[in-house]
Each structure stands twice: as structure tokens, then as C-alpha cells.
Amino acid sequence: MHEISLVRTILRTLEDEFPADMDRVRGIYLKAGLLANVQPILMQNAFQAVVADEPRYQQTSLHVEVLPILIRCDDCGKTTQVQQYRFICTCGKPSRNVIQGEELLISKVEFDD
Amino acid sequence: MTTVKPKSNQASVGSVQCENTTLNLLKVNDFVARAIRDRLPDILVINVCSSPGSGKTTLMQETGKRLRDRLNMAVLVGDPETERDAIRMREVGINALQIVTGGMCHIEAQMIYQALDHIDLTGVDLLFIENVGNLVCPAAFDLGEDLRVTLLASTEGDDKPKKYPRMFLTSELMVVSKADLLPYVPFSVANVVQDAREVNPDIDVLTISSLTGEGIDAWCDWLLTKVAEKKGVLTSPAA
């Protein structure tokens, strides 16, 4: 729902981190946990819309990877992928110990030489 | 920076520099949320979330009336455009400040931090933040609250916990609101509780109606307990 502001945050974050290199950015890789509610197609649309009037990003593409939710059981220590939002370990014990699935981060940036 | 092969994993064509990072996009928000916690060590802060129209403002009004003599309460209310909800609360004597988000679908920690300079919190025990009506985006933004409460009206259908899992995963309490309408709508409290607990086994559940008063006493008791716990944390001697 807030894809546009998310795209702006991505660009602002990179502009802060790599102030001298933004004209050379070609690929931005985003990792979004399933719980971050990020729809890749909506992100692509928002990205196109935002960079439309920014000449420096005309050759930049955004890649969004959605990560499944993983929980680690406090009882048996096993890591389980959450299916259908049932936060329950295969041993039957419920768990809120989410070790993957909430993140929203830029994992990689590619620059042209 | 390291020079690596292009993503295709084929032989390197020209060269692409690649920087592996972990730039957390919510870093700024989370930082400000911590600052809010530091700033409000003895006030219980509750972030109240729901879809639009589930009865958040009405419940705050009822709560203010009921607990007036027992608690000092204040409300920050977020809405995309108008001042109306803050006015509704002030009409019943509640110390309320509107946060107009300018069309944004959620409140961010920075907005709360700034609002704290414009509301008098002297002697306040309980600060509600009425979030923008939306079960998706607010779930990702920590506002420095102690607890998150999500309202789900009987008129909205009972499939919400599985559709908006993060909100229910991060909530301490689910309030099934508009219980007076349960006889007229296809909504199973048992099903919704089961779904909510599959997402979050620890979630508390209360069923209330601001119209008839059903469940409001239990809600007020829940609040009083949580306020006492927050204050208790401070006064209890270190273990």
C-alpha cells in the first residue's frame, strides 16, 4: 500500500550510503520477508513511476525477492517454514520466534564501471 | 567494493561492481521508536489499529468516560486528512491531539516523536495512539508503543487474522468490536479466535460493544492491569 514511499525510502537510503555513485547504479536488490507485505509487481510499478522523472535512474532496475517466514521452536530448536500463516512447529508447539520473514532490506547494489 | 560476475553467472561482460549490503529500510523508524520509549518511561503507550470504521474512536471515547476518575489518559489520533476524531474525543473531555498524515496510510515513529512536543503529558498514565485505519502498513512501523491492540469489527468478516497476519502476530490483544451486531452478520467469534491464535498463540481476546457496553468493563480492567504492570516494572526492586 505504501510502495511509492518505500521506493523513495530505498532511493534516499542509497543516496545517503553511496552519495558519489548514484549515477552508476544499475541494479538494486531488495529482500522482503513475507510479513513485510511487499508485492513485487506493485513495487515494480511504483519504481517505474518514481524514476520516470529522474534521468539518473533510467538504467536502474529493481529486483525484489520475497522471503518465506521461518520460525525457530523454543522447545525442540527446529527451524520450520510457516505455511498458511500457521505459526506452529512441526513438533506441534506454537511459536512466535520469527527468525526470517519480517525483514525489509537492500541486500545488494550493482554499479556500472 | 568487490568486482563480481554479473547476475546471469555467465562470463563477465565488461565489469559490474557489486556491493553486498544489509541496509534496513526501517532503520530510521526503529531508531526513533526507541527514542520514544526512552522519553516515556512511565506512561503506558498503546498503538490501536484496525480497518477504517471498526470503532476505534468510539471505544476511546467510552474508555475516557469510564476511566476518567481512575486514569489520566491522552490520545494521539492519526488520520489521512481531517481533525474530526480529535474533536470527537475532546468533546468528551479527553486530552487529544490530531496527527494529520497528509494522505499517508500509516503513522511513522517520527510523527509521534514530533507530536510529543505539542501535547501535555504531565501526569498522564495511559497514552493511546489511534493509528490510521489500515491493517497492512501500520503493522510494519514500530511507534515506540508498549502494546499493540487490534480491533476487528463483527461487520468485517472473520477471515482477517489470516489475511493480515503481521498485525495479529504483533498484537497483544484482539478486540472483536460491534458485538451488538453479531446476531445479524455471518461472523464466528470461535473461528476468528482460532485463526488469530494460529498466527499468535499468545494473543488475548476481548469481545466488546461500545454501543451496549458489553465487554467494556473487561476492557477497562485489562487496561488498568497493563498500566499497573508498566508502573510496576519501574517501582519493583531489581531482582
Ligand SMILES: Nc1nc2c(ncn2[C@@H]2O[C@H](COP(=O)(O)OP(=O)(O)O)[C@@H](O)[C@H]2O)c(=O)[nH]1
Ligand atoms: N453498532 C455499533 N456501531 C459502532 C460501535 N462502535 C462504533 N460504531 C459505529 O461505527 C462507525 C465508525 O466508528 P469509529 O469509532 O469512528 O471508527 P474508527 O474509524 O475505527 O475510529 C461509527 O458510525 C460508530 O458509531 C459498536 O460497538 N456498535
Ligand SMILES: [Mg+2]
Ligand atoms: Mg477514528
Ligand SMILES: [Zn+2]
Ligand atoms: Zn518444535
